Every structure is written in structure tokens, then in C-alpha cells.
Amino acid sequence: MAHFPVTANPLDDPFYYLNNFMQVLDWLQHRYADVLSVEEQRFIDAFNGLPRESRALLVRMVMRKGIHFRCSKLHYVEIGDIASAAEPLVALGWVDEQLPLSVEEVFELLLKAEIVECLGSAIEQPKGKKLDWLPALIEQFPESRSFAQWCPSLNERLFSLTIMGLCDRLRLMFFGNLYQDWSEFVLADLGIFTYEKVEFCADSRGLRSREDVDACMFLHQYQQHFEAGVAVVEVVEQINGLTLSNPWLQRRRDKLLFQIAQHCERMADFSMALALYRQCAYPGSRQRLIRVLERCGEYELALALATQAEQSPQSAAEQQQLLRMLPRLRRKLGGPPVKRPSAREMVRLELQLPRTDPEMSVEFYVQGHLAQASAPVHYVENSLINSLFGLLCWPAIFAPLPGAFFHPFQRGPVDLLNEDFHERRADLFKACLAELDDGRYLSTIRRRYSEKWGVQSPFVFWNVLSDELLELALDCLPAEHLKHWFNRLLLDIKANRAGMPDLIQFWPEQKTYRMIEVKGPGDRLQDNQLRWLEFCHEHCMPIAVCYVQWAEQGA
Template sequence: MTANPLDDPFYYLNNFQRVLAWLSQRYADVLSSEEQRFIEDFSALPRGSQGLLVRMVMRKGLRFRHGKLNYGEIGDIGSAVAPLLALGWVDEQAPLGLVELFEVLLKAEILSCLGHLIEQPKARKTEWLQALEGHFSQPQTFRDWCPQLEDRLYSLTVMPLCDRLRLLFFGNLYQDWSEFVLADLGIFTYETVEFSAESRGLRSRQDVDACLFLHDCQQRFEAGEALEEVVAQVNGLTLDNPWLERRRGKLLFQIGQHGERIGDFALALCIYRDCTYPGARLRMIRVLERIGEYALALELGETAAQAPQNAAEAQALFRIVPRLRRKLGGPPVPRSLAREVERLDLHLPRIDPTLSVEYHVQAHLHDDAAPVHYVENSLINSLFGLLCWPAIFAPLPGAFFHPFQRGPVDLLNEDFHERRAELFAACFAELDDGRYRQTILRRYAEKWGVQSPFVFWGALSGELLEQALDCLPPEHLRHWFLRLLLDIKANRAGMPDLIQFWPQRKAYRMIEVKGPGDRLQDNQLRWLEFCHEHQMPVAVCYVQWAEQGA
């Protein structure tokens, strides 16, 4: 039986050392001299000192009271911290402002240290802080603030460096050290992917600095700094990394949307004009219409309609362009009638107000000979994810950077399918010769619980898969899967809520459910139109609640 990594009291240190070894092997040419020296010096530390530093790095905050550092595997904290103080990685003399002091002291300790200045001992800490701020203007060390307390305060100085190492390992700053523990506990399981020398998100020191700069710009934007300054700095960044270029585009797009929300349309237009992020062109057309520049909006809309970026843009332009023509005095353009959709009208008693309208419809329509499942986006996405697992997790350059990815980094890129065209073709070939059924069932068993951007493990069951594979024609699966690949971000949502099977005659029907007052959303309309185009049985069920006792 394999030993549980968490049985080792230094499990967290082992994980940190694993990261350092990974970086030394794969990013030696990218590491700065400071980072290389840190890795070398860390390896020479006593085990207890290594453990204490990692404990601090993995905890929240940068300041730690000696009395609250109590780890059995480390032992004496004073002995463990001494080498860290000598290296300057931990500082015992860091100056603290009054706000920082209040963050590390209890109320009783504040009274002990500053009680002679506090007029209302029963007030809250925030009230004390406001009252005392005028008394102190200069930071002091913890010992100077609180000479009577028999405790020491340690300030961590290497957190920015450790964050850079974390960035290099994960390729982002939203994943943290807890990923290792969650994997060790079996809460998350990840597909094992072979990493090549090209499998790096940050390929140079310039990439690291640029990524950190973009992260800083994102934080400054979210903190409310002047938008023009942030945009100018983001645009001034020189990049030759397509992955980072997409990150820049996404940040600019977010700033443009914020500009719209606050009414800064000039800024929004300036951003959208040069932004390559998907959706920027459509947002620009909408802004031009909003400020009354109908001619410019129409010109851009008609150009976009010749080659829409995706189905969502085509759908929006189908509404916008005729509207703009009318605003410019053009003749009314007759709209093509939407296809009629099979409609179900139900009056149902609301048996349980805590349950959704979809569950009420499911219970009403369900029959042993015609079972109904609440699947929404889960079933089709999962069938696609199981059949096309080898293509999705192919170890292409720039797709996988580290062992804790639930999918490839380029999943939402426009060339995701193109880069894997042969691999997807091989998967789809199984739909032609019938192998797909056994492949999907086998992967369901073999890959159970492994993280995937498509497979909804919690929504799947062996019974659901068997019924789906019995009743869904392979040509329909092919149509769905190809549509997913056309625009993964947009098309993996909006699918009908329910699916009903008739196993005896190998038939099915998808059902979109709308409660009182609900309307079909754009992505749902696109899916309904797609189903009609390919003669897939689908209905829209409109529900009204019946009066109780009527």
C-alpha cells in the first residue's frame, strides 16, 4: 500500500522542496541570481529552519508572533529562526506603523502597551486606532512599541521572492501551495501529462517580469487607480509571448468594460479599437451606437457581419445592424422569422419551493419507460471530454506547465482545435466505427474523478451514460462536439436543462425549461437553432405554477 504523503510531519516542506527541484531543473536559465542563491541557501539550512520558513510562507500575512509559532516537528522556534534571521529572510527589527501594530496585538496587549493614552478602555479596537493615530507618526520596532511584552515578532522578507517562484511553477498567482495538500488528500486528482522542454509558460526573465507587471496593473486597476495611467502602462509593455499577450488583451478588455460602466466611452473606444481579445469589436460597435455615432457603428457592424468572430457575434449583429440602419433613416429590414420550437405548457403545483422549476418538470415528466435527467451542460460536455481525452490532454508545447492543471492553458485560444486537428479527428473516427461507446465507458471508469475542463463527474452515473449512449445517435454527438470546438467558451454553456430517453426505441428529447417570467437567453437560442438545423429533437417547456388547492 502506498504511504500517504501527509503522514510525514514535514509534508509541506517536501512539497516546497519539490517545487524548488522542479524549478532548478526546468527554469535554471530563467531564474535570477537572487532566486538561484535562495534555492542554494535554503538547501543548506537545518531541517527545522527550512520547515519554519515554509510554514511562514504558506500562512497568511507577513508577521508572526514567536509565541504563536508552535510546531511539534520543528521543535524550538528560537533555534529554528536563528539561521533565517542571519540570512535576512526573517527580520526582528522591522518597523511597524500603528495600524500594523494593532494587527498583531490583542486588545489586552494594546491596553498593556498604550493604555495610558486610551480614554475609553471598553471601546473597540478600531475606535482606539482612530483616537491614537494622531499621537504617533513614526514607525517603531515591536520591541520599542511593547517593551513589557515577553514576545518577539518576526517579519517575513522573502515573500515577494517566494511569490515569483510560485508564479514560475504554476504560471499564475491564483494557485497556491494548498494545491499539493488537496492533491495529497485525494480531493483533487490531475491527469499525468508528459512535460517537454518547451512546456513552459514563462520562457525568459522578461516574461517573468512582464507577468508580474501585468498582475500589478490588474491589482492597481481593481484598486481604483486612474484608468488612463494603467492603460498606458499596459500598452507600453513589450511582449513576444502569445500567452502573455492574451493576458494583456483580457486585462484591457476588462478595463474597457469598466469604462463603459462608468460612462467613460472615450476610454472604452480607445481600448476596443486596438484590442484583439474576443468580443472587443462587438463592444466597440455597441459603444459607438450608445454615443450616437450610428454611421461609424454601422460601417464597422457591416464589416464584422461579413466575417463574424463567432456565433455570438453573428447573433448580436443580426439585431444591431438593422437597428442602426433604421436609426440612420434607412428602410425597415424585414426580419426572418425564428423557427418554431416544440412547446410544452405545464401548470404544476409547487410541491417544494426550495427545489428549482427544472426539478419540478423532471419529476412530472419522468417515467420508468421514459426517464428524465437534469443534465443542463453536463452531459454533452462530459461525453465530449471522455471521448476526446487524449486530444484535450495532449502534451503540446505551451499547453501544460505544471502537474496541477485541470486542462490545457490554450483551451480557449482560437487555434486550440487547429493545433490538435489530427488528434480530434482520430477521436471522432470512433463515432464512425462504433468504438466510441466502449471508449467513453472505459474512460469513465479509468479516469473517474480526474480534473477535466469538460467532465462533470458529480452529474454522471453509469445509468445515465448507458442510456445516453443507447439513445443519442453518433452523428448527433459529432455535431455537438464540433460545435463545442468552434467556440469552447461560448458553446459549452446554454444547452437544454433536461434530457428524456426512450431506451426501448432508442430515442431522446432535450427540454429547455422556463419558469414564470423567464426568457430564453442568447446562448440558449443559439443552441435551439443549432438543434433544429441538425434535426435534433428539442422542446421548450413553459411552466406556470398552479394554485394550491385549485
């Protein structure tokens, strides 16, 4: 089993951050030796040969924001003399003291008084706001210079990292993404986040080749370009030019194309949106394609695609949308009006409550109004059912399947939202849910609640769960109902782990319960909530919708 060593308190060592960084390098050499480039391997070898203080300084800078650091602003007791620690880094070219800076870059590094001292001759009103000076400075200083040339009077050294891109690639290989950073180690060391220890098999790598690493960095770069407003045509052309053999990266590209298509749809660039939705395999693309065809007046094409989708809907959400689209499309093509099925009658609670605190949500008002000593009410929304599912099915969720876990800081498997997530673990989930048939689930959930407390999970809401809530749920929720809920979750985790009712009320003496969806003035039921309500009615689960109006004060 591959995992990092655990010490009593890693933060007792002042070089804890360096130890963490070196553990990452060891991990990468052990698991990604065939993927590392010559440059990355040389960096690791050279890094390991540096004095400890120099290694520590480099890691400190890598973990901070930006790439430019004034020597006078770097103070670390454990490192000591910063200038001495920097010398080997400068010699290797990992830190550059002569890097040309634009006036915008040097502007960010200087205090207001320093800008006046170094660039004051170009500022007409030196007593104005700092940001007001920048446009004039940009106009007068189009060239780049070193920090020493910009600010000779400061007698200050500036260290600029030249290897941040390399360190980002190492971070990408370790985490499998670029949204997690080195602070994950500190949060884990502090006990703020605790992660399940998963055995890593030989195939547990998200990036299987050098081409995968380069492609992932490329996708990240063009996602940033898209978010920065670069022309969509250019971004799409570059993304489509990628040749990918890694299913994980293919899904990432599809997700990015879907996001770009949604943007084009919002901007009324329907031709580009149609082209992207047609080529994109990301869930929801077909549904959006039909909608855009309808908006473009292509009713026959939209109807043909919707009719095809009706035969094999990709999800309950798509099926729900098709029930609305098909009658509308047929009507637009001259077909007879189709009477929509009447909405199922729901148990309604009508409440008129005084609003004493405008900052408090409507759900808490209803909770306080309905709660009784013999019938407590908890505000759970999606947290309770998901948590019970996560505790019971923990072994299946954290099964060490190839391509599921890449590193020790994962909240859940990478393929959690993939269409084959359940299929790949079918036998494991079957064994977990079988405990609902013979009562074993009660002791299993209680034991895992105790043993796994605080361990990160994509399903368990530790901030909501409590001993009281757990016991009420296990006493009052029938195993048959839990099984229905859990099976529905597994049908479509992304869609079905949301939309559950806001409140749950328990009657411990009768060992029963009631779920309550709360709607304040003007609110209406959302699609995913309607699907949950229909599901609960189908399986005879007690559920009500509570509509609240605010009582006029003093009435």
C-alpha cells in the same frame, strides 16, 4: 516523462509540506535554470543548506496568510523550538524582527486586551468595539515602529517575512499563474484533486525568459492596482508600456485591457472604452466597440464596422449580435425598416405546478413532474454533452503540445480558449471523432469513464456523471448527434460549452431522448440558449422549451 515521485501516502511524513516545496525548487532548477535570477538561485542554494527545522518553519510561514507572525502563535510539533529554528532565517535576512510596522499592522496582530495594554492611553472608550478604536489610533500614531517598540510589555517576538515576493515569483514560474497556491500539493496528496500526468517537452514553459517573469508579475501588480481603484489612465499607460514577445502574456494583457474597457463602459467613460476596445485583440472587443460607438451616437462608424464584421464574424455570438445591431443602425441612419425574421417555432411545454418548497429550483420541479419509470429525467444542463466530449477526446485535450502544460497541477491545457486550440490538435480530434463513425466510441467512453474517474478535466463533470446516466446516454443518444454537438464545441469552446438545455429525458426501450430547456415565471431565453436551440432544430434533434407557472395554493 517529467513528473513528481508518488509515495504510498505523502502525508504520513510530518514534513510533507517541506518535501513538496523542495520538489518545486528542484523542478524550477531543472526546467527554469536559465530564467532564475541570481537572487532566486542564491535563495535555492542557501535554502537547501539550512537545517530541516529552519526550512520547515520558513515554508510554514510562506504558506500562511500575511507576512507577520508572532512567535507565540507558531506551534508545529515536527519543528520543535520555533525560536531556534528561526535563528538561521533571521541571520540570512529572510525573517526580520525589527521591521517597522504601521499602527494598522500592529492593530491586526493584537487581541483586544493587548491593544488596551499597549495602546490604551490613546483609547477614550476602552470598553467599546475594537474596530472603533482604529481611526483615533491612526491619527495619534502616524509613525512606524518595530513590534517590540509598539508592545514592550508583551515580551513577544515578531517574525516578518522579507522574501514573500521572491517566493511568489517562484510560485509564478511553477504554476504559470498566481491564483494557484501551495495547497494544490496537499489537495493532490489527500486525493481530493487528481491531475492527468502529461509529458512535459522542452518547450513546455509559459515563461520563457526573465523578461517574461518580470512582465507577468508587472501585469499581476497592475491588475491589483486596477481592482483597488487606481486611476484607469495610469494603469493603462503602464500596461501599454510593456514590450511583450510571448503570445501567452500578450493574451493576458489583452484580457486585462478588455476588463478595464468594460469597466469604463459601465462608468460611461466612453472615450477611454473606445480607445481600449480599438487596441484590444481579446475576443468580443469588436462587438463591444460597435455597441459603444452606437451609444455615443456614432452611427456611421458603428455601421461601417458592423458591416465589415458581418463579412467575417469572429464567433456565433458576434454573428447573433450583428443580426440585431445592423437593422437598428441602418434604421437610425434613415434606412428603411427591416423586418426581423420570425423566430423559429419551438416545441413548448406549458406546466402549472404547485410550489411546495420555495428553496427547490424550478428545474427540479419539472424533473419530478415529467419523470417516469420508463422515461427517466436527469438534470444535466451543460454537464452531460461536455463530459461525453471530454471522455472521448481525452488524448487530444491532454496532448503534450508546446505551451499547453507547464506543471503537474493543470486541469486542462493553457491554450484551451485560444482561437487556434482546435487547429493545433486537428488531427488528434479528427481521430477521436472518427470513432463515432464505426461505433468504437462506446467502448472508449466507457473505458475512460472507468480509468480516468475523478481526474481533473475542463470538460468532465464527475459530480454529475453516474453509471446510470452514462449508460442511458450511450444507449439513447445517436452517434450522429454526438458528432454534431462535439464539432460545435470545437468551433468556439468558450461560448459553446454553456447554454445547453437543463434536462434530458430518455426512453430506453425506444433508444431515444428529448432535451428540455426550463423557464420559470418571468424568465426568458438567453442568447447562448437561443443559439443551442437553433442548432438542435437545424440538425433535427428533439428539444422542447418548458414554461412553468406556479399554481396558487389551495386552488
